[in-house]
Amino acid sequence: MINKLTIIGVGLIGGSLARALKHAGACKEIVGSGRDAVHLQKAVALGVIDRYEVSLSAAVQDADMVVLAMPVGATETVLRQIKPALAPHVIVTDAGSAKASVIEAARAVFGEVPANFVPGHPIAGTEQSGVEASFAELFQNRRVVLTPLAHTSADAIRQVRAMWEQAGAEVMEMDAARHDAVLAATSHLPHLLAYALVDTLARMESHDDIFRFAAGGFRDFTRIAASDPVMWRDICLANRDAILSVLERFSADLEQLRAAISADDGARILDVFTRAKHERDQFNG
C-alpha cells in the first residue's frame, strides 16, 4: 500500500495510472500536480486523483512515491523543482519514452542518479491525450520497462515494479540504451513517418481530394499522427541519436525500394514486400 502517491502530469498516462491504482486499492492518497490548475481540477472532478497541488514542492512533500508523467522534455526542470522538497527515502520513477535522456537529466540535477530513482516506461498509450482520455485498463497486459542503474536500490525497483503490476502491467528490466534503440524503431520512427506523411499530403494541391478518398488503411496508418505534438517533439529531442540511427537505415531502405520501382524491378519489390508480410504475419500471430 502506497500512503501518498504523487503524479506529476495527470494526462493519459498519469491519469490512467491513477485510475488503475485507485481501482486496485493500491494507494491511500493520490495527489496530482502539473502546470495547469484547471486541468488538475478536472482530474479531481473526474475522480482520477484525490487532490492536487500546483506547487511541485508541496505535491512531493511526504510522498512515498513520485511518478513523473509529463512530457519527457520537462524532466530536468521538474527534478530541479522537486529536489529541495524531496526526502531521501522517497522513490521517484518516470514514464518517459526515452530513458538515457531521463538518466542524464537526473544526473545533471542530483550529481549522481539517486538510488531511489527508477527510470521506467510503460509501453502503452493511445493517440489521445489529456486526463479525459485516461482509463484504468490502459496498462492491462502491457509491458512496462524499467531501466535501473547498477546502484539503483533493489527495494525501490521492487516497489515501482509492484505499483505497475497492480496497474495490470507486466514489468521487465532492460538497459537504457537498448530500450531507447528498440523504442526508436517500434514507436518513435513510426510516429515520425505518420506525422511526416500527413503533413506532406496536407500541403499538396489536391489536398481535399486526398483526404476525401483516404480509406481504412490510411486511417489506421495515420492514427498516431493525432498524438500530442509536444510529447512527441520532446521524444524526438530526448531520443535523438537512436531515432536518427534507425531513420538512416529506413531512409536507405526506402531509397532502395524507390530505385526498384523506378527501374520496374518487380522481383526486388516483391522480395521486400514478401519479407515484410511474413514478418508482420508472425507479429500478429
Next chain:
Amino acid sequence: MINKLTIIGVGLIGGSLARALKHAGACKEIVGSGRDAVHLQKAVALGVIDRYEVSLSAAVQDADMVVLAMPVGATETVLRQIKPALAPHVIVTDAGSAKASVIEAARAVFGEVPANFVPGHPIAGTEQSGVEASFAELFQNRRVVLTPLAHTSADAIRQVRAMWEQAGAEVMEMDAARHDAVLAATSHLPHLLAYALVDTLARMESHDDIFRFAAGGFRDFTRIAASDPVMWRDICLANRDAILSVLERFSADLEQLRAAISADDGARILDVFTRAKHERDQFNG
C-alpha cells in the same frame, strides 16, 4: 438484373463483390474464373460464386458483365485472353488500384479502349486476401471511383455504377490521372512505407526485441504490411510515376524533419507535428 456476371480473380475484392450482389439478388448467375482451380472450387464451396470456369474464354462467353479483380499487373494478359470470346455488347470493368495503366493495357489489346470498358476502382479492402477473407459488407459506404474515357458508353457506365451501388458503394467519376495521383498519396505510399519499415526492422540485429516491444501504435501502423505482396508489387509497377512523384515529396519532407531533429530544432519539429495532428483530427471528425 445481371443475367450472367463473370468475375475474374475471386479474392477479397472479387469474392466480396460476388457475396454482396448475391445478397442483393442482383445477378441470375455469378461465374468465377482465375488461374487456380482449387481456389475456385473453394469459392463455390463457400457459396461465393455459382460455378467456375478455368478457361477465361468459357467464363466470359454469354456474360453480360465481366469484372476483372485479379492483381492489376495481369490486366493486359487477361484482356488479351478474353478478347476473342468477348461479344461486343459485353460490359467489362475492373477493380484495379491504378487506372492509367489499365486504360493503357486495354488500348494495347483492343487498339482503342472499347466503349463498353469502364475502368473502376473500389476504394475498399483489408490487409487480408483470398476468397476466405471476402465478406458481403466490404463495399458498404465505401467509394468506388470510375474513370471512364470521353467515348465510354453512357449505358455501360450506368450499369457498372448500378452494380456497385447494389453492393452498397457510393460511386463517383474521376479523371484517371487524378485518381492515380490521389491513390498514390493515400494508399500506395502508405503501403510502401509500412512494408519498408517492417522490412527495415526485421533486418536489424535487435529484431526479436523490436517485435516483442512493439505496441498498439505499431500494430495499427504496420497492419497494411500484411497485404498481398503480389497485388502491391503490381500496383507499384502500374502506378509507378504517380508513386515516385509523391514519394519524392515525402522523402524531401522527411529529410527536413531529420535535419530538424539532428539540429535539436524543437520549434520546427513541433510545427510539423502540430500541422499533421490538426489535419488528422479533421480527417477523423
